[in-house]
Amino acid sequence: MTTSMIFFILLAILAIASAVAMIASRSAIYSALFLVLNFLAVAVIYLMLGAPFVSLAQITVYAGAIMILFIFVIMLLGTKKLDSEEPLKWQRPLAIILSAALVIEGAYVLVTRIGSHALATAATSELADPKTLGMVLFQKYALPFEIVSVILLVAAIGAVVLSRHDSKPGGN
C-alpha cells in the first residue's frame, strides 16, 4: 500500500460519493455543486495519471465554464422542487433493474479480466509536456481540430437561435 495508492483511493471515494450525492440531491443547485466536486476529484486523478494539461483544462472548462452555464440556467428557471407523482408506475423499477444489470455486467467484465496487473507508471516528462500534446494536436489532428472549431461555432449560433424571443406568431 503505497502513498499514491492511498491517495488514489481517497480521491476515488470522494469522486464516487459526490457522484451519488449529485443524483440523490433534491435540489438542483446542490447537484451542480456536487458535480463540481466530482470534476475536481477526477481532475486530480488525471494529474496523477500524467496528464497535467488535460487536468487543468478539466478544471477550467468543465468545473469552471460548463458548470457556470448549468448554474446560470438553474437560477434562470428557479429551483422549484418537482412533484414526485409518477405517470408511469413501472418506469422507476425498470430503470433501477436496467442500471443494476449494467453495474453487474461491468463488475463481471472487470473481475474476469483482472489478470493484467499493469501498474500506473509515473509520467515521463515527454508525455506530461504540453508541448508534446500541442505538436500532436496541431499536426496529426489538425483536421479534426478545425472540425471541432466549426462544431463550436454551430453550437454557439444554435444556442442563440434557440433562445431567441420571437413575438411574431408562427415565426421561429
Added chain:
Amino acid sequence: MYPLIFPLALAGILFSIGVVGFLIRKNAIIVFMSLELMFNAANLVFITFANYFQNVNGQVIVIFIMTTAAAEVAVGLALIVSIFRSRHSISVDDLNKLKG
C-alpha cells in the same frame, strides 16, 4: 504505484452512477448533469490508456470530447430554456407531446 485497473473500475462506477441518474431523475437539468458524468467517465478511461501506452493521443481525444461536450451543453441548455418557456416545466415526464 497503483494498478491501472483502479482508474478503470472508478470510470465504470462513475458511468453506472451516471446511467442511474439519467434513468431515475426527472429534472431535465439533472439528467443533463448525469450525461456530463458519463462523459467524464469515458475521459478517465482515455487518460488511463494514454498512461498505459505512454502515448499522448488519448489526451488529444479527451480534449476533443471536452470541446464537443461544451457544444452539446450550450445547445442542450438552450433547448431546456426554450422548453421551459413554452411548457413552464422542466420535468422530462411533461415532454410527452411533439407539438403544442
